[in-house]
Amino acid sequence: MAEKNGKRRERLEKAVYAISIAVIVVCLAGITISSMWRLSEIKKETARLEQELAYWQGKLDEVEKAIQEATKDETIERIARERLGLVLPGETVYMPKDK
Secondary structure, rough: HHHHHHHHHHHHHHHHHHHHHHHHHHHHHHHHHHHHHHHHHHHHHHHHHHHHHHHHHHHHHHHOOOOOOOOOHHHHHHHHHHHHHHOOOOOOOOOOOOO
């Protein structure tokens, strides 16, 4: 009878060992799948943010060009003449008569 108990115990230990290994493998697989899914989500978000960054960099370039253009002496003079009606000293302004 001692031999039967010993064999039973040995089979039980092997079964517990196999189940433990199976549980560990399943847990590791779950962790790996979860990590891979999260990495995929992070990559998608990174790509979206890179596109948004490129868009805003383009807008920034446009604004910087507009600022450069607006601060040129020629632009300032043109705006002063066209919108404000200013003239340089010594210039004569001729205005057409209305009909």
